[in-house]
Amino acid sequence: MEQPADISSTRSAWRDELAATVKLAWPLILSNLTMALIQATDVVLMGWLGPDQLAAAALGLNLTFAMALVALGILTATAPMMATALGQRSNAVRDVRRTFRQGLWLTAMMIVPMWLILWNAEPVILALGQQPDLAAQAALFLRGYMWSLGGWLFFQVMRNFLSAMERPGWILAISIAGIVLNALLSWSLIFGHFGLPRLGIFGGGLGSSIVWTALAFGLAVVIVRDRQFRRFRLFGRWWRPDWPRFRRLLKLGFPIGMTMGLEGGVFSAAAYLMGLIDAASVAAHAIALQIAATSFMVPLGFGQAATVRVGLALGRGDRPGITRAGWTAFALGVGFMALTGLAMIAAPEAMVGLFLDRGPANDHVVALAVSFLFVAAIFQVADGAQVIGAGMLRGLHDTRVPAIFALFGYWVIGLGVGVLLAFVMGWQGVGIWSGLAAGLAAVALLMLLRWNRRDSLGLAGRVTPVV
Template sequence: MFSPQAQTPPARLSVAAHVRALLALGLPLVGSNLAQMALHVTDTMMLGRYGVAELAAAVLASGLFFILFILGSGFSYAVMGQIAAALGAGDETQVRRDARMALWLSILFGLAVMPVLAFSGPLLRLLGQAPGTAALAQDYLRVAMWGMVPALIIAVLRAYLSAQLRTQMVMWVTLVGVGLNAALNWALIFGHWGAPEMGLRGAALASVVVQIVTAVLLMIYAAWLPDLRRFHLFQRFWRPDWEAFRAVFRVGMPIGLTALFETGMFQASAVMMGWIGTEQLAAHGIALELASIVFMVHMGLSNAATVQVGRARGARDFARLRVGAAVAQLLSFLFALLSVGLFLGAPQLLIGPFLDGSKPEALAILGFATRLLAVAALFQLFDSTQVMAMGLLRGVQDTRVPMWVAGACYWLIGIPAGYVLAFVLGLGGVGLWLGLACGLVCAATILTLRFWRGPWLHAA
């Protein structure tokens, strides 16, 4: 296991040394991301065996929850780069200021969006979903909404600890949450071990409990670890710091909107897939779950790149910044090639665990999800490239222009292309996913060029 204490390499070390340093930071983040994804995979697999209607409702409900969560998590991504830069510059006071105000912003945002989740049924019906599916989704969200604030706190603490090169604890705490979630799902969804059979609401309650437990564990670790006590993260937490508040907001809100544009593109595709049929929507949810698992690897490497680039920028070590960025992009590209082979070579092996083969609709869902995975293999290279470019740009705190690029590529190219291919040209769900690929190609190209042509690669 790579040590979380591995330090950023000097600029003149070999490429291999940069690779080792990135992996020392990035592999635990990848593990944490995969563990976090396992929470959603567990929900999907168990609800898929409980009922197709419940699975379809969970796809919609978790999609809406995630859209709002990803908007609020922009503050955590912002503070990751800001803390890394402050540490690189040796400014420990700024570390505390930025982290606290990121927590403030996340808590306020979480409280603000809870009413949207509580009364989501009319919104989902307005988007063309069946009344029964919308009602089930609202039932789920009225329980799940209590996990929004803890989930956003987790995101900020994860960023804080990552910038401190303390990524292994984040991974282990998340793994504990995976085991707890699986046990609670088994008990509360199906009514095992003497628990009531709660179905969809049981899955939501399990998620809330896991989020609260995870947030408490990370708070304890961040507050009491001897090496981190000097930052006094929670001391006089109630005192505002409006300068840092505004600074985190200015960087974080564009990041949240950028992530919202991409996530919203995929969730809009779920809405349009629901127009095609319930079985197609269930297949979409499974295929998207698998694609998201792979995406979590790239996101972990991207987060590590944000920290490495931020530290190099804070120390004004531009040679280290350039080499570290190139190494991060290369590693992400190599893993993308592996995932392409897996999606094309073993789709049924990947999809099978999500379905109960004894149910009559399972075969149709399997066939449709297999075709979607073939398209997902096509856009893996571009999805990995765009998320890495985003991570590098966040490391240099360039967030506003990437926001507009993402909005244009995903919503002016990706969604219209998907609609035309699916409904005008009659390609159905496969055409819808091909349209998403067009948006990712656009974003990957422009964002990569922006980073490598930016002024942050050289001393002023």
């Protein structure tokens, strides 16, 4: 019996959306994973130096984490703006070029104050109640690592352009090269191989800075030389201001930056709360967080794909397409996170063993990291749901209210519950991680409720012209 034409066409539209989402998302996911693996390589190498060096590097990385995510979030606004322009097609080349250029302006403006803060990191870390020896080593690490942020942010602006063009393959290829380069260079600079000096913890940070500068340069060469990208002339007259577009980009991007910064900031705050317990808790937190962050790269990629696919449908005025784009990415990402949660429950010690060997000096850290992973397994689904939900809403250019959700969920519920359980109820590190789980669940629920009300709120039919 033949299916009615409308049912058949609907199923075909969903299949087409699934194929388009997977085609766009898988290189983004693999690129995200490669970027996470670059940092994971640094964490592994610091673990080889010892638990104290690992704890110090974790404090340094967590000081950069929230600031870097705020900057990344602001620049993320270039993706839906370029995608919507491409969906509308009229004046697409000009609009994409102007948005990209203002993304470069924002990068230059944000990086200088970040460098100033990180250059003076030791008194900041001491003011947060950390041990003096760990603060000194963390500051030394950051003197090498801080320069990586410039190349990393520049890379993200170009990455957003390639994603909006639905050509993310180059991002993946260059990111994979970055893993190999970072592993060899950081290993050599930390331990003194291939004729390079033994720089210890400083060498790990310096290696990351060199690698991200090289990756940004490589992606810029691709954009300049590729025939499809060259017609946009993205780097031509980059010094010319475009203040209306700059304000539009900042207006859209600042709430995204606050949303991402509030999420990253609560994990950074968790690391410093761990420091109030002991150095072993900081090291264990760094390991568990790195494992969770690596799996998080998959739903993050689906969230980025959702932003582009929803933005393209919004530009076309295609409401059914908006629905398909959002829910397809959501189902794929949350399904993956459910599987990773089961893996964390099944084999936590094997995962932790990638970072630290069993032995008298490490047994306590390993046991703590395993206990944190059990909690992380529980919040995997919520973490995937909230990041994809945020990506779906960004495709609709809806960023302000999600930022309020993030403030309430992460800092009121997440941090509040974590402090209560850790220091009042005596759960210590497990209490902090339980609070993080509660905050992620709250944000996920709020994001999905808003997505379900998108038509009644007028989000799905709203496109703000950029002049």
